Amino acid sequence: xxxxxxxxxxxxxxxxxxxxxxxxxxxxxxxxxxxxxxxxxxxxxxxxxxxxxxxxxxxxxxxxxxxxxxxxxxxxxxxxxxxxxxxxxxxxxxxxxxxxxxxxxxxxxxxxxxxxxxxxxxxxxxxxxxxxxxxxxxxxxxxxxxxxxxxxxxxxxxxxxxxxxxxxxxxxxxxxxxxxxxxxxxxxxxxxxxxxxxxxxxxxxxxxxxxxxxxxxxxxxxxxxxxxxxxxxxxxx
Amino acid sequence: xxxxxxxxxxxxxxxxxxxxxxxxxxxxxxxxxxxxxxxxxxxxxxxxxxxxxxxxxxxxxxxxxxxxxxxxxxxxxxxxxxxxxxxxxxxxxxxxxxxxxxxxxxxxxxxxxxxxxxxxxxxxxxxxxxxxxxxxxxxxxxxxxxxxxxxxxxxxxx
Numbered sequence: 001x002x003x004x005x006x007x008x009x010x011x012x013x014x015x016x017x018x019x020x021x022x023x024x025x026x027x028x029x030x031x032x033x034x035x036x037x038x039x040x041x042x043x044x045x046x047x048x049x050x051x052x053x054x055x056x057x058x059x060x061x062x063x064x065x066x067x068x069x070x071x072x073x074x075x076x077x078x079x080x081x082x083x084x085x086x087x088x089x090x091x092x093x094x095x096x097x098x099x100x101x102x103x104x105x106x107x108x109x110x111x112x113x114x115x116x117x118x119x120x121x122x123x124x125x126x127x128x129x130x131x132x133x134x135x136x137x138x139x140x141x142x143x144x145x146x147x148x149x150x151x152x153x154x155x156x157x158x159x160x161x162x163x164x165x166x167x168x169x170x171x172x173x174x175x176x177x178x179x180x181x182x183x184x185x186x187x188x189x190x191x192x193x194x195x196x197x198x199x200x201x202x203x204x205x206x207x208x209x210x211x212x213x214x215x216x217x218x219x220x221x222x223x224x225x226x227x228x229x230x231x232x233x234x235x236x237x
Numbered sequence: 238x239x240x241x242x243x244x245x246x247x248x249x250x251x252x253x254x255x256x257x258x259x260x261x262x263x264x265x266x267x268x269x270x271x272x273x274x275x276x277x278x279x280x281x282x283x284x285x286x287x288x289x290x291x292x293x294x295x296x297x298x299x300x301x302x303x304x305x306x307x308x309x310x311x312x313x314x315x316x317x318x319x320x321x322x323x324x325x326x327x328x329x330x331x332x333x334x335x336x337x338x339x340x341x342x343x344x345x346x347x348x349x350x351x352x353x354x355x356x357x358x359x360x361x362x363x364x365x366x367x368x369x370x371x372x373x374x375x376x377x378x379x380x381x382x383x384x385x386x387x388x389x390x391x392x393x394x395x
Contacts, residue, residue, distance in 0.1 A: 035371075044286075121315070121316055122315045136370075
């Protein structure tokens with residue numbers, strides 16, 4: 001259950017953050033793009049959280065897991081809960097997330113757990129499109145004007161330390177994330193090189209999300225995401 | 238084709254109403270128990286977050302009830318994952334006739350679809366450009382024709 005929950009929480013919190021861009025993106029097309037990517041993440045989150053609930057066997061469904069847990073019970077990585085920042089920070093986050101989710105879902109598609117394999121096979125195609133999208137923007141901004149370069153590099157610098165947590169060893173998981181690191185590095189390094197950006201030196205590597213120890217940002221995100229459900233338990237459209 | 242199968246196959250996609258769920262490859266199977274008349278329908282989503290799935294399930298049950306099969310179950314599967322290659326030739330023709338460019342075939346050696354020239358569904362010109370990689374629904378991108386200047390949707394190859 002823990003692994004499905006962690007992946008489901010990654011996708012759920014990423015979806016919620018991306019959805020915050022709706023009506024605020026720098027251009028109409030990007031508004032639609034970020035909402036679409038959020039919807040894909042939400043779709044994966046629903047499948048993963050439903051499965052996590054079934055594995056737990058305590059009768060918790062996707063909604064119970066999404067709306068009625070407190071921050072310490074969430075298992076998402078810190079990366080996805082970080083505030084959106086400017087557009088460059090959001091693209092840096094999306095690049096790191098997608099470059100992690102593509103090899104993760106691809107490996108999951110070949111794992112012995114049939115449910116996780118089906119979700120992986122489905123979600124990897126969507127993540128590949130997200131990766132493409134983020135890479136295009138990172139290259140455009142990095143290899144753009146002096147100002148766009150400055151902000152894209154600042155975005156990468158800000159996000160980079162949080163990538164480490166994604167690949168912490170998890171030997172008994174259906175896919176050990178540690179085995180995905182080299183593919184991730186190859187993908188991201190190539191994008192950054194083409195974008196004329198520098199891979200940052202990492203001095204500290206914050207972690208704790210997988211153990212429920214989060215940044216203060218998650219509580220605010222959850223407050224907004226859960227308020228309706230908590231104020232009106234069991235409410236339906 | 239059984240009456241149940243025909244009823245389900247005629248259900249239209251709620252977001253692209255010119256094509257049926259059968260045309261799109263969303264409909265995977267319709268199994269009828271001859272003794273009880275109970276029908277089990279299996280469908281698969283185009284995208285994991287496709288918000289049309291709830292409506293499609295309800296429409297299938299309604300169509301089956303109208304065809305004399307009130308006892309129906311709709312199952313959703315995710316494997317094998319849907320591909321635009323499952324859109325039938327009839328479906329592609331209907332999409333084009335409605336001004337929506339059908340998807341190019343998916344390259345099989347990788348997960349990232351290859352982008353080929355997309356022909357304008359209005360005038361047939363290959364002189365087109367992509368305006369946005371994402372469109373009005375999860376499965377579409379937005380394009381524009383440089384010959385006739387009309388914008389159009391394209392079903393993204395997946």
